Amino acid sequence: MKTKENILSLLSEIPDPEIPVITIVELGVIREITLIDDTSIELKITPTYSGCPAMQQIEDDVRKKLQEHGFSSIKINMVFSPPWTTDWLTEEAKDKLQKYGIAPPEHTTEDKSWLSGKPKSVTCPRCKSKNTKLISQFGSTACKALYQCQECLEPFDYFKCI
Amino acid sequence: MTTQEALFQYTLRIADTNLILAQRISEWTGHGPFLEEDLALTNIALDITGVAKSLLEYAASIENKGRSADELAYFRNDRQFYNAQITELPNGDYARTIVRQAIVDCFDYYFYTELAKSKDETLMGIAQKSIKEVTYHLRHTSSWVERFGDGTEESHNRAQQALNELWQYTGELFEMTEVDEILIKEGIAVDLNKVKEKWENHMSELLEKSTLAKPENVFMQTGSRKGIHTEHLAFILAEMQALPRMYPDAKW
Incomplete structure (x- = not known):
């Protein structure tokens, strides 16, 4: 007999295709699991960014993982509401991002100062200095911006706060 | 017109505006004035392509005639597109691209x-x-409008020129038809008069900050709600649709 917890731990084995140090569960894209019986399942997933090319990969990975564990009827629905937010990243995931060299989002989306473009402090994931500067509001993937540390001079990715 | 037909038209209109603008600004990929801006426009294009995809999938499901999102994107002709004309206009120089954006x-x-x-x-x-x-995009593009407007004489003139040329295409964004009427009654569609007021206030404030003059008493172009476009749309479609039209069974 499979339980939702079993499924969740199975899905926790799937890494994010673009940031492989965190899992898709930690990323917060799995919204709902409905177990119908031992071979049928329905899932709701939500995109991080509307155009994120990793979503198809995530869907394929989920399907493959579930097939390997005996599911023959798998229905995956994309849902948009409530919209994904960086607030859903677990604390553990934020730690992992930092160790990987990506500065995790520093503010909750409750803080609207980023909307008005006020400068905010982002901590360098390497030397932990707060003396960093924005290089580019857009980065290597839809979810990241590019910063540079003024102390150790390393450029680094910052996980945009949305 | 049934509610379902109106909803299909409405969804298609929003999808097309996103799709065509994404296709247009993608032309800057590899040609941006510098690397960061190249990344910015490519990222914006990616986001709005994603929105277009979601909307086209929804439109396909409303229509329920077996057409997929891809078929809606690649196998309609220019007269069957409902994107606002401003999105199909050529990019021009960077000031023009940014002002439009x-x-x-x-x-x-x-x-x-x-x-x-x-x-x-x-x-x-x-x-x-x-x-x-979009909030993130707007923040980025507004900061560039300010820099161009309040920058050098050259950048100011180019931004003002772009504004003067583009303003005639802004009226269309707020046009409402039978489709809007039907859907507003159902609580589905947006009353564009409300949007217009907020948009005008925001733009006035941004232009003032940027030392740019807001064009007044401009003749407004119209047509896209009926599928009537400038000469530029057919060319952009020819490029965007070439591969699937040549190889209709191609998979990617």
Whole structure:
């Protein structure tokens, strides 16, 4: 007999295709699991960014993982509401991002100062200095911006706060 | 016109505006004035292609005639597209690209804010999702409008010139037809008069900050709600649709 917890731990084995140090569960894209019986399942997933090319990969990975564990009827629905937010990243995931060299989002989306473009402090994931500067509001993937540390001079990715 | 037909038209209109603008600004990929801007426009194009995809999938499911999102994108002719004309216009120089983008981002910001209250759950969800991304885009493009406007004489003149040329295409964004009437009654569509007021206030403030003059008493172009376009749309479609039309069974 499979339980939702079993499924969740199975899905926790799937890494994010673009940031492989965190899992898709930690990323917060799995919204709902409905177990119908031992071979049928329905899932709701939500995109991080509307155009994120990793979503198809995530869907394929989920399907493959579930097939390997005996599911023959798998229905995956994309849902948009409530919209994904960086607030859903677990604390553990934020730690992992930092160790990987990506500065995790520093503010909750409750803080609207980023909307008005006020400068905010982002901590360098390497030397932990707060003396960093924005290089580019857009980065290597839809979810990241590019910063540079003024102390150790390393450029680094910052996980945009949305 | 049934509610279902109106909803199909309405969804297609929003999808097409996103799709064509994404296709247009993608032309800057590898040609941006410098690397960071190349990344910015490519990222914006990617976000709005994603919005277009979600909306075209929804449109396909409303229509329910077996056409997929891809078929809607690649096998319709110019007269069957409902994107606002401003999105199909050539990029021009970077000032023009940015001014156009700020105009549309600002419209999208207020439009999605209203659409996020729609009684249609899918449109509501897509709007809630998009507004976060558009806010980020608007912040970026506004900062460039300011820099161009309040920059050198050359950048100011180019931004003003772009504004003067593009303004005639802004009226269309707020046109409402039978489609809007039907859907507003159902609590699905947005009353564009409300969006217009907020958009105008925002743009006036931005232009003033940028030392640019807002064009007044401009003759407004029209047509896209009926599928009538400038000469530029057919060319952009020819390029965008070439591969699937040549190889209709191609998979990617």
